[in-house]
Amino acid sequence: QVQLVQSGAEVKKPGSSVKVSCKASGGTFSSYTISWVRQAPGQGLEWMGRIIPILDIANYAQNFQDRVTMTADKPTSTAYMELSSLRSEDTAVYYCASYYDSSGRQTRAFDTWGQGTMVTVSS
Amino acid sequence: DIVMTQSPDSLAVSLGERATINCKSSQSVLYSSNHKNYLGWYQQKPGQPPKLLIYWASTRESGVPDRFSGSGSGTDFTLTISSLQAEDVAVYYCQQYYSTPLTFGGGTKVEIK
Numbered sequence: 001q002v003q004l005v006q007s008g009a010e011v012k013k014p015g016s017s018v019k020v021s022c023k024a025s026g027g028t029f030s031s032y033t034i035s036w037v038r039q040a041p042g043q044g045l046e047w048m049g050r051i052i053p054i055l056d057i058a059n060y061a062q063n064f065q066d067r068v069t070m071t072a073d074k075p076t077s078t079a080y081m082e083l084s085s086l087r088s089e090d091t092a093v094y095y096c097a098s099y100y101d102s103s104g105r106q107t108r109a110f111d112t113w114g115q116g117t118m119v120t121v122s123s
Numbered sequence: 124d125i126v127m128t129q130s131p132d133s134l135a136v137s138l139g140e141r142a143t144i145n146c147k148s149s150q151s152v153l154y155s156s157n158h159k160n161y162l163g164w165y166q167q168k169p170g171q172p173p174k175l176l177i178y179w180a181s182t183r184e185s186g187v188p189d190r191f192s193g194s195g196s197g198t199d200f201t202l203t204i205s206s207l208q209a210e211d212v213a214v215y216y217c218q219q220y221y222s223t224p225l226t227f228g229g230g231t232k233v234e235i236k
Contacts, residue, residue: 035225045165045173045216045227061224062124095172107220109163111184113172 002027004034004096004114011120017084020117022096029077030054031102035110036070036081038092048094051079054104086121093118125149125219129228135236142204144231146217151197154221161221164193164202167230168213176215177202209235 007021022034035050049060053072060068069082079096094117097110126149136142152161160180165173175184177193180200190205204211212235217228 044230045218047225047227050223050225059223097172107161107223107225109175109178109218109220110165110173111175111178113174116172 002029002032002098002100002112004098004112006094006096006114006117009118009120011122012086014087014121014123016086017082018086018119019080019082020094020096020119022079022081022114024077024079024098027100028102029072029074031100032098032112033101033104033107034070034072034079035097036068037095037097037110039095039116040089040092043092048081052101052104053079054102057104083119086119088121091119091121124224125152125222125226127217127219127226127228129215129217129231131231132229133232133234135234136204136207137236138209139206140236142207142211142233144202144215144217144233146195146200146202146228148198148200148219148221152219152221153197160196160200161219162193162195162200163218163220164191165216165218166211166213167216173216204233207233207235 002024030053036048051058051070051072058070067084071080096114098112099108128147130145162180164177167173181193214230
């Protein structure tokens with residue numbers, strides 16, 4: 001089963017961008033769909049979108065469509081999530097989460113999660 | 124979007140007693156072609172990422188104690204902890220993966236009475 005290790009905490013100014021990485025190990029990277037899920041302090045889980053490396057396709061939730069970019073670098077088995085035009089409401093823990101799907105066309109529950117990356121947006 | 128509604132928001136159960144969490148989806152998450160419910164349950168403890176407990180509504184993830192069980196179909200689902208242990212104190216979330224955007228319930232906090 002793949003393991004996911006995320007980059008460290010970030011502090012950003014309003015209006016700036018943040019790029020969080022998620023490095024996979026222990027599996028064939030292209031066979032895993034990587035989603036990004038965020039959790040504001042004391043709040044629930046919110047799906048932001050996913051990257052399907054084997055198809056080079058990304059799907060985004062409507063709430064983030066205009067501000068998020070998800071990419072995957074296959075040689076380094078690393079997925080990235082970049083969120084722009086940051087505001088205070090974006091302060092949250094950002095998780096990458098994955099499931100195995102060699103076709104890129106299935107959807108499954110997230111059986112593997114990264115440890116989370118705290119992003120703080122403050123002036 | 125499929126809205127997932129969990130109840131209750133929180134519950135307190137005595138050690139060894141049963142805990143029951145409900146989850147309702149705004150539309151069916153049963154895929155007719157394979158007869159699978161695209162519904163998962165997660166457990167989240169403070170400072171940790173969520174952990175998958177149940178997928179396909181009723182299949183226990185490897186390593187998950189058998190006191191955890193999932194049931195239901197279509198739009199109504201239940202997570203049951205048959206005999207609550209101290210280590211089960213956590214927030215539990217249901218999630219549908221039938222269609223994007225993938226959506227989660229609001230969470231149920233389980234505590235010891």
